[in-house]
Amino acid sequence: MINKYINPFEYEPATKLDVEQVIKYYIEDFNYSRFIFSRRNIFLVGERGTGKTMSFLYYSLPVQYLKVANSREKIDLSIISVYIPCNTPLVHRREHELLDNLNASLVSEHFFVVSIMASIVSTLLKIVKLMSQREEIKFRAEMEYILGIELLKDAPTLQALLIALDRANVNAQEALNSDNKETIYKLISFSSGLRPLLSSLSRIPKLKNSHYSLMIDDAQLLNQYQISALNSWIAYRDNELFSFKIATTRVEAPSLLTSSGGNILEGHDFTKIEMEQPYQNKLSSFGKLARQIITRRLKTIGINNSPEEFFPINQQFIEDIESAEKQAKLEAQEKYKNGTTKQIDDYVYKYKRAIYFRDRSKRANLPPYTGFELLIHLSTGVIRNLLDPPYHMFDRMYSEMHAANGGGTVIVDKIPPNIQDEIIKERSKIKWEWIKNDLDNTIEGCSREEAQRVYRLMDNLAILFKKRLLANISEPRAVVFTISGYEQVKHSELDKILLLSRKAQMLYVFTSSAKDSGKRETYYMPNRILWPQRGLDAQGQHARVSIMADHLLNSIKSNTEIPFKGDEQDDEPNLFDQTD
Numbered sequence: 073m074i075n076k077y078i079n080p081f082e083y084e085p086a087t088k089l090d091v092e093q094v095i096k097y098y099i100e101d102f103n104y105s106r107f108i109f110s111r112r113n114i115f116l117v118g119e120r121g122t123g124k125t126m127s128f129l130y131y132s133l134p135v136q137y138l139k140v141a142n143s144r145e146k147i148d149l150s151i152i153s154v155y156i157p158c159n160t161p162l163v164h165r166r167e168h169e170l171l172d173n174l175n176a177s178l179v180s181e182h183f184f185v186v187s188i189m190a191s192i193v194s195t196l197l198k199i200v201k202l203m204s205q206r207e208e209i210k211f212r213a214e215m216e217y218i219l220g221i222e223l224l225k226d227a228p229t230l231q232a233l234l235i236a237l238d239r240a241n242v243n244a245q246e247a248l249n250s251d252n253k254e255t256i257y258k259l260i261s262f263s264s265g266l267r268p269l270l271s272s273l274s275r276i277p278k279l280k281n282s283h284y285s286l287m288i289d290d291a292q293l294l295n296q297y298q299i300s301a302l303n304s305w306i307a308y309r310d311n312e313l314f315s316f317k318i319a320t321t322r323v324e325a326p327s328l329l330t331s332s333g334g335n336i337l338e339g340h341d342f343t344k345i346e347m348e349q350p351y352q353n354k355l356s357s358f359g360k361l362a363r364q365i366i367t368r369r370l371k372t373i374g375i376n377n378s379p380e381e382f383f384p385i386n387q388q389f390i391e392d393i394e395s396a397e398k399q400a401k402l403e404a405q406e407k408y409k410n411g412t413t414k415q416i417d418d419y420v421y422k423y424k425r426a427i428y429f430r431d432r433s434k435r436a437n438l439p440p441y442t443g444f445e446l447l448i449h450l451s452t453g454v455i456r457n458l459l460d461p462p463y464h465m466f467d468r469m470y471s472e473m474h475a476a477n478g479g480g481t482v483i484v485d486k487i488p489p490n491i492q493d494e495i496i497k498e499r500s501k502i503k504w505e506w507i508k509n510d511l512d513n514t515i516e517g518c519s520r521e522e523a524q525r526v527y528r529l530m531d532n533l534a535i536l537f538k539k540r541l542l543a544n545i546s547e548p549r550a551v552v553f554t555i556s557g558y559e560q561v562k563h564s565e566l567d568k569i570l571l572l573s574r575k576a577q578m579l580y581v582f583t584s585s586a587k588d589s590g591k592r593e594t595y596y597m598p599n600r601i602l603w604p605q606r607g608l609d610a611q612g613q614h615a616r617v618s619i620m621a622d623h624l625l626n627s628i629k630s631n632t633e634i635p636f637k638g639d640e641q642d643d644e645p646n647l648f649d650q651t652d
Contacts, residue, residue, distance in 0.1 A: 077474075079466050080369040083459035086126040087157070091138050096372060098130040099364045107345060108317050109151055111283050113306050115338075116319040118347025119577055121456025124319035128155050128287040133195045149199070151283050153317075156191040158290040171248075177331070180297035182244055182259035185266050188286060190237050192269065193230050199278070203229070207276055214275075218268045219260070262305060270313050284314040292324040304330040306341055322348070322581070323574040348453050348580060362448045362458055375485055383462075385443035386489040396427040425609055426548040429541050441496040441604045442489040449611045450496065452580055452600045461601075462487070465495045500605035504530075507578060515575050525569045525628040530578060532627040533598055534606040536634045540617070541608060543638045547615035551608065554595045558621040566625045570596070578602070 086094065100106060107114050108131045116124045129135060132155040140147045171179060196202060203211060212229045216222055221240070223232035244259055260266075273279050294302065306316050307330055320326060328335050338344050366379040375382065397420060404411070404419035432439065441450075451458035465487045472491075473482040506514075507530060511523035518526075533553070541548050560567065573579035580597045595616050603610040619634060626632040 077470060078373055079463055079470075080373045080375075081459045081463040081466055083121075083456050083463060086123075086129050089126075089129070091135050094126065094129050094135050095139060097365075097368065098126055099361055099368065100130075107343065108285065108287065109153065110285070111151070111311050111315050113311070113315050113342035114317045115342050115344045116317065116347055117322050117325065117344055119321050119323060119454065119574075119580065121454045121577070122347035123455050124347055125289055126455075128153075128289055128317065128319060131285070132287070134198050137198055147199075149279060149282050151285050152195065152279075153285040153287055154188075154192050154195045155287050156188050156289065158288060158293045160187065177297040177301075178259050178261070179244065179248065180295055181261050181301045183241070184294065184298045184301065185260050185262055186237050186241055189260075189266055189269055190234060192273075192284065192286075193234050193237070196273070197230050202278055203276055211272060211276060214272045215269070218272065219265065262301065274313060283312070285317055286314055287317040287319070289319045291318045291320040292326055294326065296327070299326040300329050300331045303328055303336045304332065307334070307336050316342075318342075323571065348582070358451075358453050359445075359448050362451065362455075363444075365455065365458065366444070366462070375483075377485055379444040382486050383442070383444040383447060383465075383492060384486060384489060385446075386440040386493065389440050389442065389489075393424065393428055396431070397424040399427055400424040422547065422549075422613065425611065425613075426541060429607070429609055430548075438497060438604065438607045440489060440493045441610065442492040446496075446610060450600050450604075452597060454577070454580075457599070457601065461492075461495055461499050464499065465491055468495060496601075496604050500601055500603070503578075503599070503601050504605055507576070511572075511576055515572060518572050518575075522569065522572055526573050526576065526578065528628050528631045529569055529573060529624065530598060530602060532631070532634050534602065534608065536617070536619075536636055537603075537608055538606060539636045539638075543636075545638060547613060547617075549609050549611070549613040550615040550617050551600065551603065551610075551612040552595055552597045552615070553617040553619050554593060555621050555624065556618050563621045563625055566621060566628065569628050 089097070108116075108127055116127065118124055131153045133152055136153070137147055208229045212223055212232070215229070215233055215236075219236070219240075221236050223229065223236055225232075227235065240260055247258070270284055273284075274282065288302065291299070291302070302316065302318070306318075328337075330336060336342060363379055366382070370377060370379075370382060400420045400423045401416065403423065404416045407419065408415045429439065447458060447461060450461065466484060469484050469487050469491050470482065473484065474480075504527075507523070508527045511526055512518045512520045515523075537551050540550065558566075570579065574581060578599045580599070581594060582597065583592045583594055600610045600612070623632075623634045627634050
């Protein structure tokens, strides 16, 4: 029985979850994040909400320690994963902006290195009986000699080292505030601080075979000097003692330049893992991951229903789709007399849902949006987007049941279709209003005029997709687009709006093979939570609409509708693409 209100679809940032919650909610399958627990240099690339931080926290030593404690196994110290957040006051310091390049580089590296060292030491404090008294005395002496500092005598060595690192930052700040800049050259660097620390740790018997997986979260927040320094460390060929795992957003991905002016190369210096997955159907990797996420979260409150049982589809919608499917099959048989089974099935796949949306009365309300599979598509491949509607659905359902039960204990074992439909349309409406009214107050570097242009872009895309859905064309349900006739200089204004749309997570960008040449092609996927408010098929289909860059530019500048003749041929997936 549930004795208190617990919403299993809570989607707070991973850093706000305690260790037990990280273990409870994390799914290891289908996202390749297990590469984190390796000796490779790894880049995790994906926008906010795709699970980068959660993956880092799951593999961090404190979480792995608790997993072992629960299973009574022995902790494996062969790889020690250290979580290092970049979204901290220490990394965000901007004193370097007042200095020449040399001193700016030294100061920036100091604050970054000290942050990494402090995270390592804090992580090692979780290990019980790490050093004997004799080993601790030896380690203390090494640290005092290498760093040129005296550790507090009345504090355990690792605690004293943390205090000393804090003092090093105070000294750096005092040097920056003084007229005597000579003291800046006493700052801690990778060579004078981080590497010696790891070398000394390797001489502790319990850690002699340990490899340090340094997990740098939100690397896009580092300044240019810190990024180039980090890239230089990644370029080191010796990965026996340490490796870096870098999490960054795609839209603000940092440079790959090193301090010496070279570049680190994917496949040579690091392996990249894409956290965003472009396919959101139930058979895709993301669909399978979504199923496990929802199933596990339901089990945390004692609900053993499948996701489909918990989020049932509107029955009238099922019947209407079945009717549309029969109509599509009849049309296919008429069009392809003596046609193959594949021809018939392909036609039904393309048109059955389009027929449903097309044949609805113009006076009818918006179609119902329900079911677990729809939630997968609405997520646009982002875990946080997947959890948002269920969170509000559960909250609404619990409130209604709680009130009806006179304030007594209730168990929510499913979300009725009417509640699902209300919440999805409500979340869609809120998202449109946010773009229109508050985007410039939320996204850094976005002006009021630019916010209006982002709204016009999404609005005109919705109008185009609605026209296509109701037209007799080859791919009526396509809700993804490519840009043709694009010239970077000529279309710089469009570039800025596309970038802001991505920062706002209203637009996601992927690449795949082009239909005609096999070259890599960029395509754009608007956040599908926008479509219910406009009566569109949020499930869409696997096809891409080619739009002229000039037409997109006109849509954002003068709010001109994107032209649609009704007879365009779309970019269909190639032989190796995945289908719905």
